[in-house]
Amino acid sequence: MANKLISQMGLPPSLSHVFSARNILTAKDALSLPETDLMTLLDIDIALVRSAVASISEATCPPFQTGLALLEEKMKSGGHLSTLLPGLDNALCGGIPFGALTELVGPSGIGKTQFCLKLALLAALPECYGGLNGRVIYIDTESKFSSRRMIEIGEGSFPQIFRLQGLAQKMAERIIVTRPTSISEFNDSLQQMKLTLLQNEVKLLIVDSIAALVCWDNEKGTISSRQSPLRGSLSFLKSIAEFSQVPVVVTNQVRSHSSDDTFHYIFKGHRKDTSNSERSESHLTAALGIQWAHAVTIRLIFEAHSGHRFIKVAKSPISPPVAFPFVVESSGITLLNQEGISVAGSEINAIRCKGCNILTQ
Amino acid sequence: MEISNLPISPSIRSKLLSKGYTSLSSLSSISPSFLAQELSVKLEEAVEVLRAVSDTTTSKSAHIPYGIIPGAVTAWDMLSEEQMQRHISTGCEDLDAILGGGIHCKEVTEVGGVPGIGKTQLGIQLAVNVQIPVEYGGLGGKAVYIDTEGSFMAERAYQIAEGCIYDILDKFPSNSREFLSCKERLQVNNFLAGIFYFRICSYTEQIAVINYLENFLTEHGDVKLVIIDSVTFHFRQDFDDLAQRTRVLGGLSLRLMKLSKMFNLAVVLLNQVTTKFTDGSFQLTLALGDSWSHSCTNRIILHWNGNERCAYIEKSPSVPSASAPYLVTGKGIRGINSNFKRARIM
Numbered sequence: 001m002a003n004k005l006i007s008q009m010g011l012p013p014s015l016s017h018v019f020s021a022r023n024i025l026t027a028k029d030a031l032s033l034p035e036t037d038l039m040t041l042l043d044i045d046i047a048l049v050r051s052a053v054a055s056i057s058e059a060t061c062p063p064f065q066t067g068l069a070l071l072e073e074k075m076k077s078g079g080h081l082s083t084l085l086p087g088l089d090n091a092l093c094g095g096i097p098f099g100a101l102t103e104l105v106g107p108s109g110i111g112k113t114q115f116c117l118k119l120a121l122l123a124a125l126p127e128c129y130g131g132l133n134g135r136v137i138y139i140d141t142e143s144k145f146s147s148r149r150m151i152e153i154g155e156g157s158f159p160q161i162f163r164l165q166g167l168a169q170k171m172a173e174r175i176i177v178t179r180p181t182s183i184s185e186f187n188d189s190l191q192q193m194k195l196t197l198l199q200n201e202v203k204l205l206i207v208d209s210i211a212a213l214v215c216w217d218n219e220k221g222t223i224s225s226r227q228s229p230l231r232g233s234l235s236f237l238k239s240i241a242e243f244s245q246v247p248v249v250v251t252n253q254v255r256s257h258s259s260d261d262t263f264h265y266i267f268k269g270h271r272k273d274t275s276n277s278e279r280s281e282s283h284l285t286a287a288l289g290i291q292w293a294h295a296v297t298i299r300l301i302f303e304a305h306s307g308h309r310f311i312k313v314a315k316s317p318i319s320p321p322v323a324f325p326f327v328v329e330s331s332g333i334t335l336l337n338q339e340g341i342s343v344a345g346s347e348i349n350a351i352r353c354k355g356c357n358i359l360t361q
Numbered sequence: 362m363e364i365s366n367l368p369i370s371p372s373i374r375s376k377l378l379s380k381g382y383t384s385l386s387s388l389s390s391i392s393p394s395f396l397a398q399e400l401s402v403k404l405e406e407a408v409e410v411l412r413a414v415s416d417t418t419t420s421k422s423a424h425i426p427y428g429i430i431p432g433a434v435t436a437w438d439m440l441s442e443e444q445m446q447r448h449i450s451t452g453c454e455d456l457d458a459i460l461g462g463g464i465h466c467k468e469v470t471e472v473g474g475v476p477g478i479g480k481t482q483l484g485i486q487l488a489v490n491v492q493i494p495v496e497y498g499g500l501g502g503k504a505v506y507i508d509t510e511g512s513f514m515a516e517r518a519y520q521i522a523e524g525c526i527y528d529i530l531d532k533f534p535s536n537s538r539e540f541l542s543c544k545e546r547l548q549v550n551n552f553l554a555g556i557f558y559f560r561i562c563s564y565t566e567q568i569a570v571i572n573y574l575e576n577f578l579t580e581h582g583d584v585k586l587v588i589i590d591s592v593t594f595h596f597r598q599d600f601d602d603l604a605q606r607t608r609v610l611g612g613l614s615l616r617l618m619k620l621s622k623m624f625n626l627a628v629v630l631l632n633q634v635t636t637k638f639t640d641g642s643f644q645l646t647l648a649l650g651d652s653w654s655h656s657c658t659n660r661i662i663l664h665w666n667g668n669e670r671c672a673y674i675e676k677s678p679s680v681p682s683a684s685a686p687y688l689v690t691g692k693g694i695r696g697i698n699s700n701f702k703r704a705r706i707m
Contacts, residue, residue: 027565028563031569032564032568032605032609039370040370043370043372044370045370045409046368054573054576057568057569057572057573058576059568060565060569061558061559061566061569061570061573062559064505064559065550065557067488067506067515067555067556069514070513070515070553071516071519076516079516099511179615199549200632234598235563235595235598238510238511241511242560242562244509257532264644265645265646265664266645266646267673267675290475290596290633291474291635294591294634297512300474315477317512317513317517321564331440344668346668347666348477
């Protein structure tokens with residue numbers, strides 16, 4: 001909508017000509033300038049500028065819906081991709097929601113890619129088996145996609161289906177894997193995807209992992225650059241998700257939590273928080289910073305402590321803060337406790353990775 | 362005010378100056394046709410110039426009796442008006458108390474906090490609470506929800522509306538006849554239908570919708586609340602020129618303030634946090650910069666206090682700075698000491 005041409009907005013022709021003569025061709029150009037600047041640039045008086053801006057705004061503004069219409073639309077289209085993990089599905093009111101960005105964050109080796117592989121399979125399955133019967137686009141930045149492992153998960157979770165002749169091949173054919181090697185390639189594939197998502201019945205988009213893309217670009221070292229290189233891709237990803245109403249799952253890495261990271265508000269004053277110091281060795285924090293944390297709709301934290309691994313629902317508009325212990329088996333991820341353990345307070349945002357015995361479990 | 366400050370287009374201004382009209386008084390006794398001939402412009406344009414001149418001179422002259430400026434009101438009138446004003450409840454009694462009753466109409470309130478603290482929850486709660494009928498102590502108005510991030514979930518709005526209705530019926534169990542008719546209006550679907558939802562995908566659309574709101578609000582006169590969730594997202598993503606960003610944001614906030622006064626509604630802006638280097642270390646602060654922090658009338662920061670969620674009033678012209686704890690429950694935002702059986706913590 002931002003790139004709507006002023007010439008197509010139905011303004012009086014004399015006005016349109018004035019705008020195009022000064023190279024203000026799209027709504028974005030016109031609305032980014034304050035009215036007095038426009039008046040000076042276009043050499044027309046202020047009342048005319050105001051009415052032109054009002055018409056352009058009305059043409060650019062997206063249509064509204066009532067909350068009721070939104071809900072009915074959601075109900076009709078199902079709205080969720082069930083993960084087949086009952087506890088998690090309950091907490092998320094049905095599963096991974098359509099049209100929103102879900103983030104999986106956790107230390108390496110904990111099971112994020114396993115989760116993604118299972119989700120890819122679930123989306124490809126026919127509807128009679130609980131799937132979405134659609135294609136899946138898997139953007140693999142770290143070369144972690146293993147089709148062999150995926151078939152193994154399939155055979156473990158749906159043995160009766162996968163023994164059928166040819167079904168495994170049909171499922172595998174629905175999953176499209178792409179391996180971009182830089183952010184610009186990634187952005188290009190996103191652009192192309194916007195149109196093809198609907199045409200090709202893509203029902204799930206997975207990016208595993210998005211942090212790797214940023215790491216490549218940051219090879220020069222300075223992570224202190226305030227403007228993240230993912231800026232454009234982020235809002236684009238979100239708009240793709242909403243426009244085509246597909247679930248988008250993104251995995252993120254962790255980095256260690258230094259004492260600088262415990263930021264406080266100015267009004268809280270300086271408090272020496274000694275209780276945090278002993279946690280900081282095993283404390284991790286999600287990569288990509290606070291701006292990214294704001295942008296995702298749902299954040300699932302995968303962590304390990306006290307000898308178990310947990311999936312925590314850390315940020316979600318519709319779920320309580322709960323943690324589910326899980327294990328990784330041949331059939332993918334299984335929850336050990338379907339009820340979930342309630343987590344109080346800001347603990348829900350902590351990521352722990354105590355001990356190295358993850359590898360031996 | 363001299364010719365150079367008049368709101369007229371630059372070419373006409375330069376013609377005036379080149380012909381020797383440098384001050385307003387030189388234009389005070391000229392007829393439009395004479396001016397048109399002098400400047401070689403059309404008659405309508407000359408009329409416009411003279412109108413602009415007379416507008417500026419009348420607002421400056423003090424020939425109005427008793428020193429009362431047209432359009433101003435006395436402080437006493439404002440006080441009576443404010444006392445009759447209803448506020449929008451946030452759902453948490455402690456927070457309502459420190460806010461002086463709730464979110465004020467005719468004011469712009471900014472609410473900021475770290476991800477996951479409950480900003481969108483508060484936004485949806487307010488969009489539901491503004492619709493509480495007048496008979497039950499609410500405003501009986503509708504809400505406009507401008508969503509820039511896609512965080513509005515209709516299912517959650519349904520849960521919150523359900524919780525709100527449940528609590529109202531619990532609090533006002535009266536079955537008298539006058540309540541029966543408004544009881545019928547207390548349906549979850551009605552509450553959902555009273556939220557006008559705009560999904561914005563770029564800052565251009567954000568500017569466009571705020572410009573368009575004036576027309577929209579004239580058409581839908583019962584809107585009493587405008588929420589923007591969040592006002593920051595697109596401005597952090599796509600703007601390279603920070604000076605231009607500050608100017609555009611300034612224009613936006615002025616327009617929002619004007620809307621809130623003109624249509625007597627509350628404007629609530631949800632903001633994100635960022636880090637700022639002050640006093641030798643990085644501190645958390647609300648995004649969009651220092652100039653933006655002046656634009657809002659009130660500012661509330663939601664933060665973690667140990668294991669509790671707290672709301673802190675950082676800036677308000679009418680109430681002192683104070684903090685209140687709140688909970689996010691299955692029914693929405695509630696206070697710590699709700700009367701009902703311990704609110705099941707979500």
